[in-house]
Amino acid sequence: MKRFWCAFFMFWPIVAVILCWIAPGQNWWFPRGPSGTGAAMSPLGERIDDLFYMILMITSVTFVGTQVALGYVLFTGARRSDTSHDAEGAEKTWFTHGSHNLEVMWSIVPAAVLLFIALYQMEVWAEYRVKDKFPEEVRKGPQAEVTARQFEWRIRYPGLDENGNPLELMPDPQPTDLYTVNDLHLTSGEPVMIWLRSEDVQHSFFLPELRVKQDAVPGLVIPVWFEATKSTEYSLLCAELCGWGHYKMKARLVAEREEDRLVWLQELQAAQNDDGVPDAGDASDDE
Amino acid sequence: MSTATPAAEASHGHGHHAHVDDKLALLKKVHTFSTDHKVIGVQFLITTLLMLLVGGALALGVRWQLAFPWESMPFFGELFAQQGGQISPEYYTMLFTMHATVMIFLVIIPVLAGAFGNFLIPLMIGADDMAFPLLNALSYWFMWPAIACFGMSFMFGGGPAAGWTSYPVLSAIQQAAPGSGMAQTMWLMGVTFVGVSSMMGSVNYMTTIINMRAPGMTLFRMPLTIWGMFITAILQAFALPVLTAAGFMLLFERTLGFTFFIPGGLVVNNADPTVGGGQPLLWQHLFWFYSHPAVYIMLLPAMGMVSDMMACMARKPIFGYKPMVYSMSAIAGLGFIVWGHHMFTSGMNPALGMTFMVSTMMIALPSAVKTFNWIGTMWGGRLEFNTVMLNSIAFVSMFVVGGLSGIFMAAVPVDIYIHDTYFIVAHFHYVLFGATLFGVFGAIHFWFPKMFGRRMNETVGKWHFFLTFIGFNGTFFPMHLLGVAGMPRRYADPYLHPYLEHLLPMNQFMTICAILMGFAQILLLGNFLISIFAGKECDDNPWHANGLEWSAPSPPPHGNFPSVPIVYRGPYEYSDPAQPEGKDFWMQTEPPPTSS
Ligand code: HEM
Ligand SMILES: [Cu+2]
Ligand SMILES: [Cu+2]
Numbered sequence: 001m002k003r004f005w006c007a008f009f010m011f012w013p014i015v016a017v018i019l020c021w022i023a024p025g026q027n028w029w030f031p032r033g034p035s036g037t038g039a040a041m042s043p044l045g046e047r048i049d050d051l052f053y054m055i056l057m058i059t060s061v062t063f064v065g066t067q068v069a070l071g072y073v074l075f076t077g078a079r080r081s082d083t084s085h086d087a088e089g090a091e092k093t094w095f096t097h098g099s100h101n102l103e104v105m106w107s108i109v110p111a112a113v114l115l116f117i118a119l120y121q122m123e124v125w126a127e128y129r130v131k132d133k134f135p136e137e138v139r140k141g142p143q144a145e146v147t148a149r150q151f152e153w154r155i156r157y158p159g160l161d162e163n164g165n166p167l168e169l170m171p172d173p174q175p176t177d178l179y180t181v182n183d184l185h186l187t188s189g190e191p192v193m194i195w196l197r198s199e200d201v202q203h204s205f206f207l208p209e210l211r212v213k214q215d216a217v218p219g220l221v222i223p224v225w226f227e228a229t230k231s232t233e234y235s236l237l238c239a240e241l242c243g244w245g246h247y248k249m250k251a252r253l254v255a256e257r258e259e260d261r262l263v264w265l266q267e268l269q270a271a272q273n274d275d276g277v278p279d280a281g282d283a284s285d286d287e
Numbered sequence: 288m289s290t291a292t293p294a295a296e297a298s299h300g301h302g303h304h305a306h307v308d309d310k311l312a313l314l315k316k317v318h319t320f321s322t323d324h325k326v327i328g329v330q331f332l333i334t335t336l337l338m339l340l341v342g343g344a345l346a347l348g349v350r351w352q353l354a355f356p357w358e359s360m361p362f363f364g365e366l367f368a369q370q371g372g373q374i375s376p377e378y379y380t381m382l383f384t385m386h387a388t389v390m391i392f393l394v395i396i397p398v399l400a401g402a403f404g405n406f407l408i409p410l411m412i413g414a415d416d417m418a419f420p421l422l423n424a425l426s427y428w429f430m431w432p433a434i435a436c437f438g439m440s441f442m443f444g445g446g447p448a449a450g451w452t453s454y455p456v457l458s459a460i461q462q463a464a465p466g467s468g469m470a471q472t473m474w475l476m477g478v479t480f481v482g483v484s485s486m487m488g489s490v491n492y493m494t495t496i497i498n499m500r501a502p503g504m505t506l507f508r509m510p511l512t513i514w515g516m517f518i519t520a521i522l523q524a525f526a527l528p529v530l531t532a533a534g535f536m537l538l539f540e541r542t543l544g545f546t547f548f549i550p551g552g553l554v555v556n557n558a559d560p561t562v563g564g565g566q567p568l569l570w571q572h573l574f575w576f577y578s579h580p581a582v583y584i585m586l587l588p589a590m591g592m593v594s595d596m597m598a599c600m601a602r603k604p605i606f607g608y609k610p611m612v613y614s615m616s617a618i619a620g621l622g623f624i625v626w627g628h629h630m631f632t633s634g635m636n637p638a639l640g641m642t643f644m645v646s647t648m649m650i651a652l653p654s655a656v657k658t659f660n661w662i663g664t665m666w667g668g669r670l671e672f673n674t675v676m677l678n679s680i681a682f683v684s685m686f687v688v689g690g691l692s693g694i695f696m697a698a699v700p701v702d703i704y705i706h707d708t709y710f711i712v713a714h715f716h717y718v719l720f721g722a723t724l725f726g727v728f729g730a731i732h733f734w735f736p737k738m739f740g741r742r743m744n745e746t747v748g749k750w751h752f753f754l755t756f757i758g759f760n761g762t763f764f765p766m767h768l769l770g771v772a773g774m775p776r777r778y779a780d781p782y783l784h785p786y787l788e789h790l791l792p793m794n795q796f797m798t799i800c801a802i803l804m805g806f807a808q809i810l811l812l813g814n815f816l817i818s819i820f821a822g823k824e825c826d827d828n829p830w831h832a833n834g835l836e837w838s839a840p841s842p843p844p845h846g847n848f849p850s851v852p853i854v855y856r857g858p859y860e861y862s863d864p865a866q867p868e869g870k871d872f873w874m875q876t877e878p879p880p881t882s883s
Contacts, residue, residue: 002672028768031786048700059691066687077670085871093862094667098607110655118648124700129637200555201457208773211704217634219550239707239775241450243464244376247778
């Protein structure tokens, strides 16, 4: 029975490792997304994934190491207890209160590794959040303002000037502004910024395929930047409990080439400025 | 004015038949207002085991919805939910809120500090009772108003629904959620009562451990259980006031119109705009300033108990006793400067994110040191694979997973992605259930003989362990994968989002494992109850352990020890080559052979 328990404790880490190993193939891994591979769809996201994989390597080695050590200790300990401790020729219990050298070693090595991980992450974090490190392209201003509320995302775009170019987005709503709900259109292939706000409780702006997450905090306007590498549709959802309908704050990010986005904005403007007077023919069908 | 001394207590406490050899002595007093720390310990233990069932049932509700969304839940559904047993989204938020609340505030914290802290501290340090027996009794009885408040909160609007973290604005404004009315107020009062209870315990434990150790029981001869309890008590003393203050602020905000957390101009669910002046992040800072140390409050005593059980079952001294003590102290110290790791995506100053990342990484270090020392303790030992040991090994094995997943989350950029996904849920269940609760299962089996003079059944104990372990890993390991797949936590219906649809079968598998695990707890409860009356009788030291508690009768009478024990050695003198033939332990009360 003792051997059974030793094997039992070794069995589950093996299952765990196998599970993680086959997970990507089973689609139990990063959302496959538009790329179909699960790779992040933004340059910063790719670097986050790299960090993830680096930590995964380090922790996997530690995991396997500790479990193997545990297994060794269990099997030999089980063998030792086959005989009573004062029986003839019994294997002696190792009488020790510890080892100074081992303690020093297994303090310093993990400390160095952990410190390395921490310092190694700084750069990506700084680029993601520290304003001075934001890419040049986004300093000129946000493309849209996203306001979370129970249970939807309201999006405000600046209107277009007579040449069809977007105006500057003002902190306060302007008569020229354009609005959508749950439909965020931004430029692909270059860093873009949004302002994130909340109208009621906390929410969190989560773009899983781009590895972006930022809480929307009532009373704050938080700039968030990211870059969608591919022109396509991405999931946008809420990651901070905001009430019973938290799960249904489903929206999409449409990343498209700047020209396409401008066309879309023009259509939006046309639809929004449509006063519904006959003659124009088609009734407004905004969503 | 001062509390009754144990002697005075004994003289009027029980004139009638309190025989030392009455194995049910403690049980017979569980319904009374006893000031005996052992009775209070047993009271806490029984209460928390019952609450474990409640919390487990709530969790099964959560799991049901994730596996079979919107299908009516058999049995429990009819018991609580409306609409023919279907779990509504409001109801779902209540389920996970109250699951966490019950498990944290009514199970894990009170079972460690309340049940085992009470029962073990005086016995293990050789005292006749706690320093303040009356305060001690009050600390138990203050659990009941807490339970009543939490219980009543179900009756208002379907129960509180802002999560156990209760972030305002959601938890501060009535209109924000059906559960944010009276239910949230009751919840806050419940937490306050738990806090009062914990604080009374904490003061008592610190005083008792500092002042009432038996002669010879120096600090570095204390069992690690006592160190764990001691450090926990200190953590509570410093962290809890912050939560209490925050709780009152939120209470005032909700009832008296203060604005600490609510900024102005919010329109919540068409209510009038708020007047403002507050800052929601303030709550997060205050809450986590308590709740991060609290996660160690929920772990350190178990670490201590597992160390003691492991040394005994490996028949070996603790490997690196002092490093163990220092690690626990380091965890406690660092535990106060890492709270911001729960707020990486909250919008706080990004520079803080960097400092919190470094401190959080560093707190993994003492955890690693302890793990290595546990393995070192078993290394070269003569291992006994009984229920106690199996649960202790599980503690270490599971704690490794929880500690390693912590590193992912401590890395801020990675946490951006996995924050508030199931990865977090996996992490804290590996530490709180995988580590702490397995440690508690072991401790129940280990100290049961001291409480009731009998042993629990080994076969049932092993089956319970086997099923719980399988069920646990089947339920929680896949959560790491769900997290990596981007499945957010606290979602009543994740499958609404196309990129999560394919995760349904995995969730169903997990729910089946959870149900298995739930039913396995019947074995524990049955074993516990039946063994009280019918377990195998045993002598005072059935495990051949060294601690002082094993030199007292089982159960110990009021006053614990026939005479004040004198301590000559540390608690881990197992298999010393100097020990005489046929004996592999030295109790702490055994004088050294050289002394006369
Ligand atoms: C090895 C050391 C550990 C590290 C580095 C670590 C790190 C973290 C981090 C960074 C988070 C926040 C993640 C997020 O929300 O995005 C977290 C959450 C949590 N940790 Fe740990 N942790 C460690 C050990 C523990 C232990 C020992 C416990 C409990 C006994 C614990 C309990 C929790 C709980 C309960 C939460 C989540 C609370 C919630 O959001 O509801 N952790 N941990
Ligand atoms: Cu939400
Ligand atoms: Cu924490």
